[in-house]
Amino acid sequence: MIARLKQFFKELQDTPDPQQLAHSINLAAACMLLEVVYADEHLDGAEASLLPQLLEQNLSISAEDASELIGEARRNRNDATSLFQFTSVVNEHFSLEQKQQLVLSMWQLAYADGELCRYEDQIVRRCADLLYLKHSELIQLRNQAIERQHHH
Template sequence: MIAKLKHFIQSHTQESSPEDKVKHLNLAAATLLLEVVYADEHLASSEAALLPAMLVNTLHISADEASELINEAKLSRHNATSLFEFTTEINSQFSVEDKQKLLLAMWKLAYADGELSQYEDQIIRRTADLLYLKHSELIQMRNIAMEIR
């Protein structure tokens, strides 16, 4: 516990390069997407197949970078204590439009297996609140995701 706290303090007090900032930001976004994928406690093949595409489209990265990011996000997700540590990073760097795209990707992943679990819905709503998005934006992104599927 003390080691984690020490690492957290060091990572937030050291100056980061622009590349490191982008990497941390992408990791935060990928981890939030993974939270949706694992929210209902089973990984549907449709969700697993859609996740890399969501990362490529949302974060504008390559497929190889998306694969690497998913592996890093799995570790990050496992060590996380709350969504706040990821949404804080996103709030500091993402525009409202970027946040909406991330939320849309979360909804698309939630509906990828054909059904929305209450846990997926809860994580997306909590994330939207932590990203300071309006309820109308949350509903608008959900409706877009439902139309696409």
């Protein structure tokens, strides 16, 4: 599978097909969000319903596309060697604002079930690091996510 992912990223570099590129970027983002969802080893109802919404917001895609992406990200999930593969794609193509939005979404998912587990925390922090976000940004985004959680 890793071979398939590598092939996939290699094709990305070879073919500047914008649609395919957009899809791959979206997939990378979806995979990062899924990592958070699965960090505590169980998919909670709140997380499951929040994930598609966050993908729609982050990537400006339809609900249908979002659920397809989630399916695809799930299938790819156990095969990704590291978050680095996803974050490198995101780094290359996302603006700072988009990266912040993505990390905010990761925090929102992490807090969706009302509590943050250690692994969720680690994954979000690692991603933020890999996306070159400052620690202050990370904390700010986390606070935003917590505020949103309380408004619901």
